[in-house]
Amino acid sequence: MFFTRFEFNPARRGAKHLLASPHRLHAAVLAAFPGEHSPVTKDGGRVLWRLDHPAHRALLYIVSPAQPDLTHLVEEAGWPTTHTWDTRDYTPLLGRLAATDTYAFRLTANPTFSRAQPEGRGKRLGHVTVNQQLGWFLARTERHGFTIPPVAADGEKEPDATILSRTVHKFTRHGRTVTLATATYGGTLEVTDPDALCAALTRGIGPAKGYGCGLLTLAPAT
Amino acid sequence: MSVLLLRLAAPLQSWGTSSRFTRRTTDRAPSKSGIIGLLAAAAGRRRTDSIEDLATLRFGVRLDQPGHVERDFHTARPIDGSAPLPLSYRFYLADAVFLAVVEGEEQFLTTLHEALRRPVFPLYLGRRSCPPSGPLTLGVRNQTLEDALAGTPWQASPRIQQKHRAATVTLDTAVDAPLGEQAQDVSYLVQDEPVTFAPEHRQHAWRTVIAGQVTLPNPDYMPTSAVGDHDPMALFGAS
Numbered sequence: 001m002f003f004t005r006f007e008f009n010p011a012r013r014g015a016k017h018l019l020a021s022p023h024r025l026h027a028a029v030l031a032a033f034p035g036e037h038s039p040v041t042k043d044g045g046r047v048l049w050r051l052d053h054p055a056h057r058a059l060l061y062i063v064s065p066a067q068p069d070l071t072h073l074v075e076e077a078g079w080p081t082t083h084t085w086d087t088r089d090y091t092p093l094l095g096r097l098a099a100t101d102t103y104a105f106r107l108t109a110n111p112t113f114s115r116a117q118p119e120g121r122g123k124r125l126g127h128v129t130v131n132q133q134l135g136w137f138l139a140r141t142e143r144h145g146f147t148i149p150p151v152a153a154d155g156e157k158e159p160d161a162t163i164l165s166r167t168v169h170k171f172t173r174h175g176r177t178v179t180l181a182t183a184t185y186g187g188t189l190e191v192t193d194p195d196a197l198c199a200a201l202t203r204g205i206g207p208a209k210g211y212g213c214g215l216l217t218l219a220p221a222t
Numbered sequence: 223m224s225v226l227l228l229r230l231a232a233p234l235q236s237w238g239t240s241s242r243f244t245r246r247t248t249d250r251a252p253s254k255s256g257i258i259g260l261l262a263a264a265a266g267r268r269r270t271d272s273i274e275d276l277a278t279l280r281f282g283v284r285l286d287q288p289g290h291v292e293r294d295f296h297t298a299r300p301i302d303g304s305a306p307l308p309l310s311y312r313f314y315l316a317d318a319v320f321l322a323v324v325e326g327e328e329q330f331l332t333t334l335h336e337a338l339r340r341p342v343f344p345l346y347l348g349r350r351s352c353p354p355s356g357p358l359t360l361g362v363r364n365q366t367l368e369d370a371l372a373g374t375p376w377q378a379s380p381r382i383q384q385k386h387r388a389a390t391v392t393l394d395t396a397v398d399a400p401l402g403e404q405a406q407d408v409s410y411l412v413q414d415e416p417v418t419f420a421p422e423h424r425q426h427a428w429r430t431v432i433a434g435q436v437t438l439p440n441p442d443y444m445p446t447s448a449v450g451d452h453d454p455m456a457l458f459g460a461s
Contacts, residue, residue, distance in 0.1 A: 005455055054451055061454060088458040106452045186452065217454040 001045055001090035001202050002067050007083060008058035014076035019058055021171040022211035023178070025051070032068035045202045048215040050108050063090060063202060063215055094201065097194040102149065103218040108184045110208035111136035126181030130163055133183040137161065144205060145196025146189040161187035180208050188221055224328035225370040226335055227360035229377050230320040235347040236313065239414040244310035248348070250288065251396050252320050253414040254281045255426055256348045261334050266342030269419040277416055280325040282367045282397035284436065287378040289318025319377050325367040335362050371395050372436045383442040392437045399430040408433045
């Protein structure tokens with residue numbers, strides 16, 4: 001597995017075009033892998049990506065089974081001569097994960113629930129309130145191999161996870177409007193099951209993985 | 223010295239101190255004449271009654287939630303439409319919350335507190351069309367004006383407090399200069415010290431106000447490691 005970071009030059013027209021639509025950005029990310037028709041490989045790894053906006057920058061993170069070539073993105077929407085992209089081998093890091101390790105994490109996800117329909121299968125709807133979205137995330141930590149350790153706030157212990165931003169994305173795909181309610185989570189996690197966490201890191205969490213949701217990233221705990 | 227604490231919150235407030243003719247402006251903070259008038263109305267005093275005892279109270283205000291200025295283009299006219307009134311601009315502070323403090327004798331402040339709970343005349347925040355939302359008075363405390371401004375919890379609405387991500391909040395204050403103290407470089411003059419509210423010869427004297435700031439804890443602050451910068455590349459070490 002490979003972990004890649006690419007920075008957009010937000011002043012360029014190509015960047016504006018890509019950043020405006022997760023549909024176009026998804027196509028641009030998959031174009032980094034030659035001959036890759038299905039984003040899911042045999043061992044279950046797949047291409048995941050996420051867009052972060054720290055302090056007016058636009059950072060694209062990609063986790064992928066194969067090494068990406070982002071030349072087209074750099075030429076269209078980056079800094080071609082000074083600042084290209086940074087790809088690292090993710091496998092050693094995934095192998096180092098051990099129970100009781102703590103990391104800072106960040107995740108942009110599409111929290112959803114199903115409402116039963118009179119016929120056929122249920123209709124998938126997005127969670128939109130902070131409480132629903134945080135509850136959706138906290139209900140999934142166990143199966144993905146980690147827990148959120150509590151932190152004391154005013155004497156009460158609360159999980160050290162918070163919603164950093166919430167957005168409802170609307171964009172056009174094949175002439176129809178796609179609506180996605182996304183939430184960005186951040187905080188501290190403690191590893192309980194390294195294998196399950198590896199699976200979550202490489203296969204993603206929740207729906208809408210093609211549209212920049214589901215990629216969990218770790219950073220040193222502060 | 224004791225203080226009487228007032229929480230001034232309303233959809234609209236308007237505190238003019240220099241309005242003339244058809245442009246009825248508002249200040250960014252409540253005026254002393256507005257608060258003295260509010261207390262006088264609660265106590266049931268008429269406009270011609272003496273307000274000397276009220277005017278001796280020392281006054282200070284804290285801008286807990288600054289709100290924003292709204293302009294109203296006012297085209298009111300008599301119901302028969304005969305004599306058109308002059309068109310006027312009226313300015314309001316929307317969605318603002320203030321902590322107003324008056325300092326004086328405990329006995330006097332207690333009667334004013336009771337009067338605010340059972341007002342004789344209707345109470346409003348600067349203009350008759352701006353009724354307060356929620357209880358006005360927070361009670362009488364045994365402390366000085368400065369301690370009250372620095373020690374009373376943040377009064378902003380819950381939504382504003384939740385949106386404020388930092389552990390502390392810094393609020394502007396405007397306080398009467400203590401008697402006999404020389405003017406400081408942070409002070410300014412406002413003509414809102416009421417002498418009389420009598421309609422035939424309403425009078426306001428000049429008042430020296432000291433601008434300051436207080437820093438309070440944010441009750442909705444939740445410590446979390448998530449807000450800082452997130453750098454996944456840091457785990458990979460040097461390239």
